Amino acid sequence: MKPNPYDAIPAVITETIDETPLIRTLRLRPERPLAFRTGQFIELGLPGLGEAPFTPSSSHFISDSLDVTIMKAGFLTDHIHKAKTGDKVGLRGPFGSAYPLEEFENRDLLILGGGCGLAPLRSLFLTLLDEVHRYKSITFYAGAKTPQDCPYKDAFPEWRKHPKVKLVRAVDVVPPGETWDEEVGVVTVLLAKLDIDPSSSPAVVCGPPVMMKFGTRDLLRLGFREDRIYLSMEKKMYCGIGQCRHCLMGGYYVCKHGPVFTYAQIKNEEGLWD
Amino acid sequence: MLIQSDELLNFLQRCRDRSLGSYRDVYCPVWPAARDSPHAILSPLRGTDRPALDGHRAVDPVKLLFYRVRERVAPFRADLAASLLTGIKACDVRALELLDRALVNEDFADPAYRAWRERTTVLSFDCTDAGPTCHCTLVGGKPFAETGFDANAARFGDHYYLSAATSKGEALLDLVRKNSRVDTVHNTIPAAVEARRAEMTAKVQKQSEAFARSDATALLRSAPPEGWKEESAACVGCGACTHICPTCYCLILNDESGPGDFVKVRSYDSCQWHGYARVASGASPRPRIDERFRHRYLCKLVTMKAEFGTLGCTGCGRCTDACPGGIDFRKAVHRLMANAEGGRPDAAAR
């Protein structure tokens, strides 16, 4: 008999890292290993308060511990930001589709992301780094509103040292009093400097809907192929299994057929960027 | 096999009293105590109830039993007691067939729905009457069930013709055979049943005539935006239509864990509500009422058809009865189809 999809795996918060005033990473230790593939999502529940979908932000090669990076955006996430080391949460999943790593093999990969979209991309990036010999190069363009909104501050200098990695960050604005020595502008401006061959390279895009919309448009203009642009879609998802129907987008369930889609797959779906 | 109507009623009452069989509960549409009420309601059969075995469907959709308004799904301990659900009509049987595909499939099984289905025997009844909003024939159905039941009772005169389709149904008919006066000589559908079914079908067809349309419901996608605005003008977004629809099963999942256990409770949601698809950032794919209205129609008539191979509408007419805006589902679909490219009934014939 199939296991009950609503049973949760208890997990303990072993560490909390405040990345920015609004973004926090929880490090979790599930009671049973939770093996996910990068790009897939989980449902994280705070006992008695609720549950919401999040994409892990750690490498998928680690399954006894799991990072989840969460932006403060409402009732549940406010409570998540108040949670403490030692608190218990419930996890369900993993659900949905993963990034097709085999399609990235021996290629120059572009990763384009912004804001809360950096969480799944960190997972992808760390997973790629764990087997970096499989890939030709990784260009990672990361955007944030202001310098203080950039997550994973300590990790960036480390990641940058890797010879196969080109990592550039852009912030929309630098408010008075903050310093910034990287690019200024929306993250898509970085595409002007791209030095990989768009016609043969895959691109992964994740971020707020507007960023995904314009990012995809720019990639298509540069000559990236529709079936090599991978989008991580976000819709409301209660169940994660295609039962609650909230994430239905045309004929696709984002939770089941996604969250990772190629642009070619979903370009004609209604409400794609809403 | 044939059985007299009083004899069958008596059998069901003995099952309810637990003097026969091992059904802990017998569910049935019953006439409410107020004698002038036109609505039979689905309820556990009690001693004083007047069962509404014939006529048309009850006001309540069968999902109220199999997929409750609010139900704990984790941790889930299955209730194993057998129950008998009787008196439901073809449109509700068809809804169960859809829910079976939607809720117990290769990807997952809803634990509560599966448990209900497994422990319940469904004895459906042919319609002997059509409600004013009934339109099963418009959506490819008939006023009698041909599949999806465990056993079926087809009325003619003051007799029923009983047939079984599953082992649960066979067990029920065995019980009938052993404990009631029956005529077991007749093992094929009597001509009188066929005649009565044809008569009922014609009746529903006749009252649906004015709403005839092409079967190519996918064309609804191309109905112009003004059409949706017009049809939804009276919609207040209350969600009555989805809550009463026998095939709607959208859910909200609540976490109601206490210290030490993880409890998940699901309850009905409605795509007609603004918060339905709104994400944490506040963005919603369908902020306007006409967009949500359209979403429901497309879900019933296009998406579910693609997903489950059958329309999400069984023609029961409940949403039309329930709508405070007076929106008639049949009429709206008819007009929208007429305005969709190639959707006129005559266009399909050409």
Ligand code: SF4
């Ligand atoms: S859409 Fe309306 S008529 Fe069709 S099955 Fe649902 S409630 Fe019945």
Ligand code: SF4
């Ligand atoms: S019942 Fe009528 S008014 Fe209420 S949401 Fe449905 S269509 Fe709109």
